Amino acid sequence: MSNPLFCGTDLAARIEAAEAELIVAATEAARGRGARGLVIPIAGGFACAAEDGSPMNKVVGLGFGGVPQPDVLAEVEHTLAGIGAPVQVELSTLADPDVGAMLTGRGYRLVGFENVLGHPLPGDTDPVPPRGIDVRPGGAGEIDAWVDALVEGFSQPDDVGVPTHEEFPRDVVARAERDFERAGVTPYLATCDGAIAGGGSMRLTRGIAQLTGAATVPAFRRRGVQAALLATRLRDAADRCDLAVVTTAPGSTSHKNVQRHGFHLLYTRAVLVKDTGG
Structure with missing residues (x-):
C-alpha cells in the first residue's frame, strides 16, 4: 500500500489555480456561444457566471x-445580484482562514462540502482496464454521444453518501459539458459490446491531470465502467503530469471508487453561499 499523498498549501494553491483556469475557460466558452459568460477577477481567484443554473456559477x-478587499467583494455581490445569481464560494480548507472568517461575517452560509483527492503520477496507474470495457478518447464526431452519456449518467445518481446541495437541469448540463470540451478537456468514451456505456473527461494543465467528470449509463452500472475510465485516463496522463486530481461528493460511490484505485484525500472545499436576491 502506497504512503498517503501529503498536500500542503503550495500544492493546494497549484490545484486551485488549475481549477480556476478550467472554470474561467468554460465560462468564456459559454460566452462564445452567446451566453452571459461573466468573469470577474477577485483576490487571485475569479467569480464566474456562465448562464442561469450553470455549474460554472461560482x-x-x-x-x-490574499483576502478580498471588502469593496471588491461587495461589487461582485452587487453584480451577481443584478442578474439574480447567488454568490457561491468553494473554499479550500488550506486557504487563508481569514477569507472564511470574512465570508461568514458577511452572511455567507455553509451549504455543503466536496473532497479533492489526488494520485501521484506515474505511480501504479493500473494500465489494463477491466475486461469487457473499452475506453478511448472521443473523436470530433462523437461529442453528441459523449454528452448524451454524461447527461444520462448524471441525471440518475446512485444516491450514495451525503446528499448534494445542488441539482442541474439536463439541458444546462449538456451545454456545460460542451463548454468544458471547448475549454480544453479531452472527452473519453467507454463502450461495452459496441454500446456506449459511459463517458469521462480530462484536462492537463500545470502538470496536473484534472479528471473532470465521469458517468456511467445506468444500464451498464456495476460492470467496471468507472474503473476503466479511471485506468485509461491515468495511463494517458502518466508521462505528462506528476499528479492526477478528482473532485467528489463526500462518501459517494465516486469517492469510494477513486480511493480504491490509489487516490488520497488532499483537502476539502467548503461550499458557502450568500443569497443576493434579497
Missing part, C-alpha cells in the same frame, strides 16, 4: 492570493 481559486 467563485473559484479564492484564499491563495
Whole structure:
C-alpha cells in the first residue's frame, strides 16, 4: 500500500489555480456561444457566471492570493445580484482562514462540502482496464454521444453518501459539458459490446491531470465502467503530469471508487453561499 499523498498549501494553491483556469475557460466558452459568460477577477481567484443554473456559477481559486478587499467583494455581490445569481464560494480548507472568517461575517452560509483527492503520477496507474470495457478518447464526431452519456449518467445518481446541495437541469448540463470540451478537456468514451456505456473527461494543465467528470449509463452500472475510465485516463496522463486530481461528493460511490484505485484525500472545499436576491 502506497504512503498517503501529503498536500500542503503550495500544492493546494497549484490545484486551485488549475481549477480556476478550467472554470474561467468554460465560462468564456459559454460566452462564445452567446451566453452571459461573466468573469470577474477577485483576490487571485475569479467569480464566474456562465448562464442561469450553470455549474460554472461560482467563485473559484479564492484564499491563495490574499483576502478580498471588502469593496471588491461587495461589487461582485452587487453584480451577481443584478442578474439574480447567488454568490457561491468553494473554499479550500488550506486557504487563508481569514477569507472564511470574512465570508461568514458577511452572511455567507455553509451549504455543503466536496473532497479533492489526488494520485501521484506515474505511480501504479493500473494500465489494463477491466475486461469487457473499452475506453478511448472521443473523436470530433462523437461529442453528441459523449454528452448524451454524461447527461444520462448524471441525471440518475446512485444516491450514495451525503446528499448534494445542488441539482442541474439536463439541458444546462449538456451545454456545460460542451463548454468544458471547448475549454480544453479531452472527452473519453467507454463502450461495452459496441454500446456506449459511459463517458469521462480530462484536462492537463500545470502538470496536473484534472479528471473532470465521469458517468456511467445506468444500464451498464456495476460492470467496471468507472474503473476503466479511471485506468485509461491515468495511463494517458502518466508521462505528462506528476499528479492526477478528482473532485467528489463526500462518501459517494465516486469517492469510494477513486480511493480504491490509489487516490488520497488532499483537502476539502467548503461550499458557502450568500443569497443576493434579497
